[in-house]
Amino acid sequence: MAADSDSYEESVRTRREEAVAEFDAHESGFIGTIHGILHKYPFLVPLMVIIMAIIVFGLINPNFWRVGTLSLILQQVGIVGILGIAQALVIITAGIDLSVGAMLVFITVIMGNFSFRYGIPAEISIVIGLAAGALMGFANGWMVARLRLPPFIVTLGTWQIILAANYIYSRNETIRSQDIEAEAGALQFWGEIFSIGGARATYGVVAFLSLVAVVAYILSSTAWGRHVYAVGDDKEAAELAGVNTDKVLIQVYTVAGLLCGIAAWVAIGRFGAISPGASTGIQGNIQSITAVVIGGISLFGGRGSIIGMFLGALTVGVFEMGLRLAGADAQWTFLLIGVLIIAAVTVDQWIRKVSG
């Protein structure tokens, strides 16, 4: 795929490689080496935090080291993690999407109501839900790219619009898990459990890990992925280099909406029921931004990786579970996550300095 890409991409790629080489030449000593490694692989920071946290929490409460507990953390971060992939894509373009959680909840409601209110087969309702997600994402992207509105404002608006539409359309009614299981089992597909070597996991975990792998590959190794970085790094330069930035932006927001749809489907599997009052509608955006930021993705765009976001989401999950198993008050979790956010950005700034 890379071989037949156009020449302007080559220039983008070559230029980035040169920058790294130049930076290596300037630095020396132990700190300099760390600088260099971290600059090349910013996700190493959250990775080290996770490894240390796992060791410490396990020493406090051995239950933490059980395979079951670790698999449980993956289930717990899966939904925010998929929202995080969507959020990461948007933030890499120097945007932000405040509507991801609201889209998720609204899509669960759409999938549920098409199945139960209109009697459409669950499989088709799922496709309709995914399409609705892509459409909502497209609307966000269109307003950002064509109307030139700031992403924060656009999605602040659509967040409220989608959330309100969700409550109105659903009449605030919860669809019960028992009913879904009996009549629309496909909706709960990702909640099914399988076990490998004694560890139990849900299909939802597989979906999460696969999406991380696929989107990470697309971002790092395809022309489209490099365009996404280029738009976020310097929109004008990208345009001059021949990238259709408006098109890329709209595509990114649309894909983000589609990812919210997948997250919605996974969420139905995890929770069993469909509830328009789900708290993800209100805090899903902040949770996903937290994962992105701890994962070392720059809010100014153009930098960071999906692997980083994955580790960021995992960090939050590891701390939540670990602190609770250690018997700490829940507020300590939020306090520590706050510290992690600020620490992550501080480290990010330090790493950025060298890239000058």
Add this chain to the structure above:
Amino acid sequence: MKKLLTLGASAAALAITATSAMAGSHSVSACLITKTETNPFFVKMREGAQQAAEEQNVELSTFSGKFDTDFESQITAIETCVANGADGILITPSIPDSLVSAVNSARDAGVLVIALDTPFNPIDVADMTFATDNFEAGRLAGAWARATLGEEGAANAKIAGLNINPAQPTVGVLRNQGFMHGFGIELNDPNRWGDEDDPRIVGNDVSEGNPEGGRKAMENLLAIDQDINVVYAINEPAASGAWEAMKAMGTDPDDVIITGVDGGCPGVKDVEAGIIDATSQQYPLLMAKLGVEAIRTFADTGEKPQPTEGKNFFDTGVALITDKPVDGVPSISVAEGLELCWG
């Protein structure tokens, strides 16, 4: 007398579980999962659980959602408790239908699950429910209002209902329908409020159970009929909002009977101040306390808690608080209520 009986039954159950707990000495752990951490109702619940945990030598972990509908955090909490090998879970489900799958997995793993305050649907999703009889709580308030007005007054009453929200959660339906039944109004579907045909009901509105909502709802209903003279409120905060609305709109609140349900300290003080005329008090401390004791018993003997006779849950009791008692409706004084209140 019925109130005294239920309280007596609770006390007896308490004594039984207390003695049986002496036998157990191995480590037992329990989780308390509330809707939020900040609501005084749940603060009191936590207090009761901690008290019992100390007495019974039970290791207690507490969890909560960030706000009332945050069932996602509650699911995470259930999973964490199971992973940590808890013997039992006490939970006030935020959105009961959304927690069924998680509760089922916990029970499959051999954990005793007890719902506190809010029942699941169906109620046997949990092993047992420790709760207030909300219908009875409403009925006491309704019967008291009717007796206070007298035969003729009750026949010409104009009633306003201030409920929680349009989703009609069970707790709100039970209290409303209990009140209407206690007042002598014929119910249609007892699973819905607002479908009665009795012309004495001016209207039902929603308050979200807070003063702002109570005020707005009362304003709406006063706009329909200025002469409302009986107010049923889902809780005291909503009732106090209704009082503000009447003052602002030129209705003398002293001519109106205002009743609530809940029994938090600010609410009982409102009864003392004459803002609310009577309120039914529930006992969150007892719910959690009995819950922890039931987990201890279950861990020691494998025995699950039994429901109150004639009901499908364990009734933790309710008492009407008023300083204007009437014949035929049992009540306790404001002073007694203040001793038992929370928040």
